[in-house]
Amino acid sequence: MAITPNVGGLDKTLRIIAGIALIAFAVLASVDNVWKIVAGLVGAVMLITAMVGFCPLNSLLGINTRRHEA
Template identity: 55%
Template sequence: MTTNVGGIDRALRIVAGIALIAFALLSGNQYAWIGWIGVVPLATAMLGWCPAYSMIGVSTCSRR
């Protein structure tokens, strides 16, 4: 796996992931399950690799 997620992209993914998971935990409505999708951006931020970016050939990482 080659790193394809840059610093700003990682930070945004972490914020989005935490916000979605917080929604899932704190929301009492029937759509709370949608918040668990926040695990995906958190995982890709921690790994530094996004499979969708790999498929379409995109990289936000400054180094190659």
């Protein structure tokens, strides 16, 4: 089973920015540890999906933000 990339362009850039921001929040914010863990995990998932170029949730919802090459 091949994984078809479905994250591209602006989506990838926004995921990287949001992922870094969430991880920074998890490290620097003075909130409950639960929120730090949640923010850190969500941030890490966003960075991973941006780097890999595939998002399982996008796939389930039928969303593809990557341009198709001709």
